Amino acid sequence: MEQFNTTPRNKVKRIPKRGHYDKATIYEILDAAFMCHVGFSIEGQPFVIPTAYGRDGDAIYLHGATTSRMLQHLEQAGMPACLTVTHLDGVVLARSTFNSSMNYRSAVVFGTATLLEDDEKMHALEVITENIWKGRWDEARLPNAKEMKATKVLKLHIESASAKIRTGGPGDEKSDYELPIWAGVIPMTTEYGAAIPDELLHEGIETPASVTSFFEDKKQ
């Protein structure tokens, strides 16, 4: 199982048993989302910006307008970035507030980015598009030259990463189990509602395969 080395940067300090360093676990968490929070720092001031992404091997692609402050900053050589993805899976109500918690899966990725051009840039846009909505690249109108010029695409090379996962019910203090206090978990999930066609959609254009197959896959 391929692992990231643990260093002070990526080591899960708090509750180490929740930490994971193998790529399979980390990449599964990354691949189950399409919105991350990117951290960068300008003259000591940190910024945390939500943005879409797609993973390809040991790299994460980010895109945006050429005027994006985040991308303009991260494309500078050697500029350190941190990218975090979090899935909230439940509220854990313990008998004590102290032991109350959340169930979650998070991945924290460290690396530096490089600017992509030409074929690599187009490939990255395909990866991001497909990560947001599988099958859409083959259905939508692809970027033209003007749009490509207005778009910046970065490849964040994953140098180091870790995952932190909590599952299961509350873990209370031994003496608290005798208290007449309810404890349990309220599960949380992200749900997708039925597709809402654009009001300006011409008659006769049917719901595409990417949408119908998404909801069919979900039912299985």
Next chain:
Amino acid sequence: MEQFNTTPRNKVKRIPKRGHYDKATIYEILDAAFMCHVGFSIEGQPFVIPTAYGRDGDAIYLHGATTSRMLQHLEQAGMPACLTVTHLDGVVLARSTFNSSMNYRSAVVFGTATLLEDDEKMHALEVITENIWKGRWDEARLPNAKEMKATKVLKLHIESASAKIRTGGPGDEKSDYELPIWAGVIPMTTEYGAAIPDELLHEGIETPASVTSFFEDKKQ
């Protein structure tokens, strides 16, 4: 309507019409979640860490173990932090990949933190607990002296903030409306499943008011 001044730090550069600077809008986004991503920077390396929070006026409370690297760092005087909350509301499939987007509500907060003690610390823990699960503070066993000692609580003073919001359907290029391509929105929501009682719960302990009222409020 009370507003934050716009400065280079909090100004929404990309698609300015999506930017909001009034407290009512920003605080509504903050109050609709209980998990944020906190950004801080140590020797130029940014870190983005998911954590629970609660808002009280123009401050956000954060808590964790006394050994938390994030809290140890942020409690240092004048250390700049960024705290971001994002709600994903939908996938926006435009006719072109370029105009495809997401519906979202995000709030980005800037400030510095101070360490809380005694009554203020306990109050902050109540605010965080109640933000995660309303009504729980009156049901659970409250922190004892040992747990208070093991817990660090910070007050992040909101100095500056902005919100960015996208709603509605796709906005395509004029010429793209003639293409035979489906466009629309797939709504996304966070859903809460039925409470799962702890396996070790003693018989006769009923589901508490905080849980039953949560699901009753949702049905309305």
